[in-house]
């Protein structure tokens with residue numbers, strides 16, 4: 514046994530300034546109270562520890578964890594289209610999207626308007642947040658597997674860091690503790706780690722070695 518071992522994320526030794534980053538949080542409305550605690554943790558870490566501008570944190574919701582990968586994929590695509598259109602406007606040149614089959618109409622109006630007005634920067638990272646709690650059927654096992662694989666796939670396919678902020682818990686107490694909401698106050702809000710992880714991975718993505 515190591516005396517000073519404590520379970521959890523060790524802070525990075527590399528500078529983690531997120532002041533130029535734009536981050537998307539997609540969260541579920543299933544198990545909403547606990548999810549909100551995790552979202553708050555992620556925002557707190559990004560703003561207070563990494564100087565991410567609050568207006569550069571975009572928050573969207575979906576029904577349940579199963580919907581997270583699809584929403585992340587679509588919202589990444591929309592933000593990249595908007596960024597390309599913004600670059601095109603600046604250059605006053607031919608439409609960069611011509612011939613790419615990426616017309617604005619590919620994105621539903623509701624998701625397009627979710628971006629802050631005037632903002633053109635594509636997302637640098639995404640945090641998918643949800644809470645799965647085991648019930649009495651096999652539903653939990655199937656959703657856990659699908660969401661885990663789906664979120665990994667969105668990240669690898671898009672080339673953008675997508676943080677797996679999904680708790681997979683056997684009961685409500687486990688979830689509360691991992692959101693730092695347990696009565697004893699011994700738990701740890703994993704949202705903090707996910708916020709830091711998103712900044713670290715976004716910076717790693719553009720790092721030149």
Ligand SMILES: Nc1c(NC[C@H](O)[C@H](O)[C@H](O)CO)[nH]c(=O)[nH]c1=O
Nearest residue numbers: 541543576577578579643644645646
């Ligand atoms: N049981 C939980 C769910 N289930 C809902 C699914 O995620 C999905 O919304 C539905 O099957 C429609 O596609 N979602 C959670 O986020 N957490 C759960 O514990």
Ligand SMILES: CC(=O)[C@@H](O)COP(=O)(O)O
Nearest residue numbers: 647648649650651652653
């Ligand atoms: C399909 C469902 O959401 C639900 O019937 C699953 O039930 P359980 O959470 O008890 O496994």
